[in-house]
Amino acid sequence: MKLRICSLSELRPVFNYITRCFGSDVSSFINKEYTVFTTVGSRFQYRVFLLDKSCTSTLAKLARDSRVCGAGILIGWLHNNDFIPSTQLFDFIRRMGHRIGCSIIAKEQGVKAFLYGNDLLLASLEKVLEPAERGWYVAVLDSLDMVAIGIGKLLVSPQEIPMLIREGRMLVPVVKNVFDLGTTVRYEEIFY
Template sequence: MPSKEVVRCFECPEDIGGRIRSELQLLFQVDVVGLLNPYSRLLLCTALFTEAYLISDELLNTIKKLWSAGRNPYSAGIYLGRLRKRKPYLIPSTILASAVFSRLGRYVNSVVVSDSGLKPFLYGRDVLKTSVIKAYPTIVKGSPTFVLGIDGYVYGVGIATTNGEDIGRLDESEVVVKNVFDVGWYLRGGTQPKEKKFKV
């Protein structure tokens, strides 16, 4: 979480934790915290924005030792994603999606795009209908949607512009997923302030 401000990390309050768990349940259709056990504790780190992490009890004890020494972790555990004040409340990370899909053995809320569609996506462009090979349930308009390559790798996350069952009715040039984050961001100088990491 690079920032000019001091990063402050703390255990997630119950009300925010409940909202995060609810968002994850809707998105992945499974109890993500239970699925990724022993990473069952929520940690929030905030500066210019707030990011959430899943950590284990053992890691929390280590972090508490850092806090008692007047230090804060830069990040810890499994990166869940960035919190927002408006919908979608949570922009999930590609790291989280990969971990969940690996444990689930299936994909949800995802589109598989062709290589020719993946290349522009990795340069920050949106996913067009012409490049969508397959859509996994249950894509909902306005919700986070993961962008997969034909190799099954999670290359990014975006916001669906339509419901999954309506993708087939779109014109070939229409946008299916608006790019929010793609792994190409790191290659485009992501650690420098040239381009926002998340486009929402």
């Protein structure tokens, strides 16, 4: 796999997502402290990684003599100029003490269902951490420890949720499962 240190314009979808979901301070912090690079994957066009800037020259030397599959933190994928975040991105941001957005907190039964590849139903939704809008990629968080268990696409706007609850439509899918931590067990090749 070919390692690429990308220009800011190539990474615009990545930084747009980070700014929208976590704020401009997080985006600036990442840009200042980390090198963002990509490797070509098979299912998704590019895998996107964060690497501490102090390690960048070492990685560049290694990449000249060998095939680098990845290094640092896998934060997502670039596919057709669209950024699909990874669960590691959300966990990294949380560990750094920053506010998490673009997330859904799932109840216990929803966590189990989502980890088996199912969509998240309204009955299993505990809370929406905004900003979040229909069609956005969101992290699904376990309500017990706030760890990201997967990534999905939000199927309803947060403003629609109270109406759906009033109508008793609790079995409506609210998050389409894009992938979850169980995906690596079920389909190991998905990330290679």
